[in-house]
Amino acid sequence: MAHFVEINALHEVINGVVLDDNQALDASGNEVESIGAKYLHDMFGGTWLRTSYNTYGGVHKLGGTPFRKNYAGIGYSYDQTRDAFISIKPYPSWILTEATCIWNPPTAMPEDDKAYMWNEATTSWDRASE
Numbered sequence: 326m327a328h329f330v331e332i333n334a335l336h337e338v339i340n341g342v343v344l345d346d347n348q349a350l351d352a353s354g355n356e357v358e359s360i361g362a363k364y365l366h367d368m369f370g371g372t373w374l375r376t377s378y379n380t381y382g383g384v385h386k387l388g389g390t391p392f393r394k395n396y397a398g399i400g401y402s403y404d405q406t407r408d409a410f411i412s413i414k415p416y417p418s419w420i421l422t423e424a425t426c427i428w429n430p431p432t433a434m435p436e437d438d439k440a441y442m443w444n445e446a447t448t449s450w451d452r453a454s455e
Contacts, residue, residue, distance in 0.1 A: 327361055328378050328396070330410075331371045336403040338410065340371070374403060376410060382425035383409075394426040418448045 327349050331340035342365065349361030362373040377385060377392040385391040394409035395401070401410045409426040419428040431448055434441050440453035 327356065328376050329361055329365055329373045330376050330397045330401075331365070331369070331373050332403050333371075336405065338397045338399055338401040338403065341376075341397065341399065382427050416443060416445045418445060 327344045327346055329342055329344055330338045331342075333339050344361050344365065346356055348364045349356050349358065351357045351360060358375040361375065365371070365373040374397075375392050376395075376397040377389070378396050379386045379389060380391040380394065380396050383391055383394045393403070394407070395412065397403070397410035398412070400413050402413075403409075404411055404426070407423075407426060411421065411426050412428060414421075414428055416428075416430070418431050420431060421427070422429050430443060430450075432450070434443075434450050441450040442453050444451045
């Protein structure tokens with residue numbers, strides 16, 4: 326199964342579908358993104374791009390081909406320059422890591438067995454209540 330998302334004129338992800346692989350095959354039986362995107366455009370209109378359920382941070386967790394850095398969800402944006410899907414920025418202080426297109430805090434969360442929550446007012450990690 327191939328996952329595709331629809332993007333609007335602002336390059337925001339507004340819809341997602343799972344497409345049967347047969348709808349994206351060329352005459353030689355190879356899966357081709359443009360064929361799947363055209364099939365979806367012909368059915369529903371709009372602009373469609375492939376995304377991979379198993380892709381996160383530019384790595385395909387099963388060893389396959391990663392698509393566009395991250396699996397796209399509704400509300401994500403598509404950055405044409407990076408050819409990447411980027412999630413909604415969780416906090417104003419967080420920084421986009423170019424190599425992965427993932428938002429990260431300006432300071433790393435402590436590495437211990439405690440639970441923490443991000444405090445945007447202090448741009449630091451607070452221990453969660455127990």
